[in-house]
Amino acid sequence: MTLAPQRADHASTKPQGINPRLRVTSDEPRPQRAALTGTGRPNPAAHLSPDDIEGIGHELDALRQEVMDSRGDRDAAYIRKVIRTQRYLEMGSRALLLFSNVKVKGFRPAWWLGTAGLSVSKILENMEIGHNVMHGQWDWMRDPKIHSTAWEWDNASPASQWKHSHNEIHHTFTNVLGRDNDLGYGILRVDEDQPWSLFYLFQPIWHVGNALVFEYSIAAYDLELGGYLAKRERMSEEEKATFRANRNEVLQKIKRQATKDYVVHPALSAVSGSSRTTLTANVVANLVRNLWTNTVIICGHFPPGISTFEKTSIDGETRGEWYLRQMLGSGNISGTKAMHVITGNLSHQIEHHLFPDMPSNRYAEIAPRIRDLMQRNDLPYVTGSLWKQAASVYLKVVQLSLPNKVEGERRRDVVRRELGKAWRSKKLGRRY
Structure with a gap:
């Protein structure tokens, strides 16, 4: 798990626990930030002195401690309610799909209702439950059924591999060029500072294709398949053996997922002659979940106004500077409470990147205080509606091709x- 402050009260899901690079203050005086980035773009934090940044860090530390100290019954009740709702929704939807072939005046109501319910169920399981449980947000409950070390989600990527690439790599090196592979997932150019090649001419096509099969793309990404193909001739036998073991784990996970959705449940519908319609319902539900998940993620990471950082900029990085990078490297989605839940509260991406192990139901509470903090320090708080943010990213993908x-x-x-x-x-x- 990747956290910002050093927190002795939190049970880490990894032996190394907290990122050891992050310190309250630096051993040496930190330099004033340059007015321009390495590529000549204005630096949105250039006006902040090292003392200003340290002050931001202390304020965010205090906010985090305040919230984490107040965790209790209402938070536990929230996640248990969400899990219960998701499970009932999935069971009810799959029961409806047993009769998905039944027509009423040429219309299949059970198919439409069952597919819609299953789609929402899969989105809830992946985003508000799986993603957040695996971040360790509910480990404090000491409930072995809702713990980051035990949770395996309804997704092609094994939880262990996802936690490594997401919690440990992405959340540590957020938007650092050459360190954070989530910047375009290795197939998209989403920032002007990323070097251009002919490959990116076709990225509008890659982008749509990636969204449709997103769970499989993430599985390949977590496996670091691209890196293996590029370096396999130079890899040791031990490294190749490790890759093969991870590959087999992914293939076994995909096999289990495919068997459940595309074999077992259609077979159960055979008694009512609904095997084919149940199969199509599962295909559509997975597509909807993939598209929704991809849309939410790109809206939190790639809209205009979100900053990227050079490798050298994080040398000797303090906790305040890490916090600052999270605020500048993330964006939010405005909307209703229901919309926040269906996004896994990743509509509060700024707050999530600041405090990845904070219970997700608390992000809406702290969002006004984070926004106020950023406005007081003249930092851009990037936010907008889902459609505005998504459209800006798609336009950016075309432009940067x-x-x-x-x-x-x-x-x-x-x-x-x-x-x-x-x-x-x-x-x-x-x-x-």
Whole structure:
């Protein structure tokens, strides 16, 4: 689990526990932040002195302690209610799908209701329950059934691999170029500071395809499949054996998931002649869950106004600087209470990145105080409706599929030049 402050009262899900890089203060004086980033963009935190940033850290430490000290019966009741609701919704929806082939005036009401209910059930299980339980948000309850070390979610990615790539890597190195692989998941260019190549010309297609099969994309990402394919010739036998073991774990998880959704439940519907319609309902529910999850995640990480950071910027990083990076590297989604629940409260992405182990039902409570803190320190609090944020990301994906604008050179000329280089390289390779 990745946490910001060092918290002795929290039971970590990993032996190493808290990220050891994070300290209350630095051993050496921290430099004033530059007015511009390495690529010449304005630095939104340039006006803050090291003392200002340390003060922000202390204020956030105090806020966190206040909330964590007040955890109790109402929080436990909340997560148990959500889990109970999700399970009843799933059971009811699957019961309806036993009769999904029954038509009423040419309409299949059981299919539509069952598919809708199953879709919402899967979203709740993945986002408000699975994601947050595996962050250790409910470990303080000491309930072995709702604990980060025991939870296995309804998803293609095994919990252990997801916790490593998400809790330990992403939440530690949020938006650090070259360290946080969640920045485009290795297939998308979502920031101008990411180098451009011809591969990204097709990223609007990758983006839609990735959203449709998101659970499998995340499984491949957590497995670090791309890194293995790129480095396998240089890997030791021990590293290859580790990869094979992880690969087999993923394949077994996918097999279990596919058997449940695409074999067992359709077979149970055979008595009413609803096998085919139950199968299509499960396919649609998984697609809906994938699209929704992908949309919520991109809205929290990639809209305009969210900052990225260079590797060198986190050298000697203090806790206050880590907090600052989380605030600048995340964005929120505005909406109703129901919308917050169905997003797993990741509509409060800023608050979640600040306090990933805080119970998710508390994010809405602290959001006004976080916003006030950021406004007092003249920091941008990025937020907007789901549709606004999602549309801005899709537009960004299209724009960044092309190289950055350079004065005196058209982007299409850059693309043509790179295409020419690739063609010549290919011809030369054929010749030899």
